[in-house]
Amino acid sequence: MAGLGLLGAALPVWAHHAFAAEFDQNKPLKLKGTVVKWEVTNPHSWIHMNVKDDDGKVVEWMIEGGSPNNLYRLGFTKDSLPPGAEIVVEGYQAKDGSTRAVGKNVTFADGRKLFLGLQNGPPEAQGEKK
């Protein structure tokens, strides 16, 4: 890897993968639809959602999000983003034109951010914003 940027020495580099190589900065999109399932997986989680296209046909999209570990640590569970939940995703479509996108912003239909959908409320000890 190039991995030797920024400071010129062989520093440890955080680079999981190149999102800008995966998704197209010239294909921004906004999707509204319902959750089919949430793959609670690493290194990144994937939300599958049904979106109606202009002809009324339902198309399934896959939305790439972050590692779910800390959401779980904060009290989020799979039930916090259940099938059928209405969500809005702003992001960018995959370079290959498939129905995949990175979710820059993922909100519930009522505008709440994903992180604020915690069912049990955030635990006190971990220092997160309330």
Place this chain on the structure above:
Amino acid sequence: MSYRYFVFAAAFGAFVAFGPARAAGQAISPAVKAVTAGKAWTPPRTSDGQPDLQGVWTNNTVTPLQRPKELAGKEFYSEEELAAVVKKERQRLDLNLDEGRPTEPGTADDVHYDFSQFGLDRGQAKMAWNRRTSIIVGPEGTMPPLTPEARKRIAERRAQAKGHEFDGPENRPIGARCIARTNVGPPLLPTAYNSNLQIVQGAGYVAIETEMIHDTRIIPTDGRPHISSNIRQWYGDSVGHWEGDTLVIDTTNFTDLSPFEDAQNVHVIERLTAVDPDTILYQFTVEDPAMWTKPWSGELPITRIQGQIYEYACHEANYGLVNTLRGARVAEEQAAKKAAK
């Protein structure tokens, strides 16, 4: 720069900032003070008599590995200065949560999920605060210069890699391939998120599991020597011993790709000392005379967290690697079509 590199820069040198609201009240880790002031506290013992370092811990921090230029010559913040850093961190996170990621729409930098929406912003996790301005200790607080030979090696490797970054999976960074992560080290270094680890002890062994990306170092403390130098491992070969209440770990036998690319014979010495029930002082020295002109050392507190380590099965949904390569092929096709017109 992308948010990922924004975070990277925060960790590794560009600036200091950031901190959660609640952490402000937790004030400053006494780690450094406790060690310099001598032993005021004796850690509990395991059933076989080792100092007990077990538990779930985090090294999440705003302290960069290397001291930023604007702080040259200043090794420590005052208590007041640190309070200002904590406040700035909190404001930064609040702004991010209210207004979203601070990147320009339609740019490559913007093509990323918002860390804070997945609870992954470092400010959303417990922080190991301390007054150091860099993890690397000493008046300079930076990595020493590379040797001329190392510069040459790195330049050659870079030249070979140039233009081939997306040729195939083997050209992608080892982290993107879910093989190894440099935060595991050793030395153990903080990472952008999930910066957590668990220590488990058994008779004659200490195990350190890092959540990113699921690796466990099993460290014998029975006095055995290192394995043959012909055997090279991603995280090296670690052997340990106790000096009083301090666990000393000696690691050699790394590959030339991890933890420091092109460092052929890195030798790392780590020292873990429990300084209070919730804090381990972590100190390390890294040397490779063929890489750096002198050894370099660092220290940071590791603080106890509640809960557990979560599984980070990196390859279970690593669609990203496939998508990235597919994206590169599509880009090549488009470029070829354009050229043919």
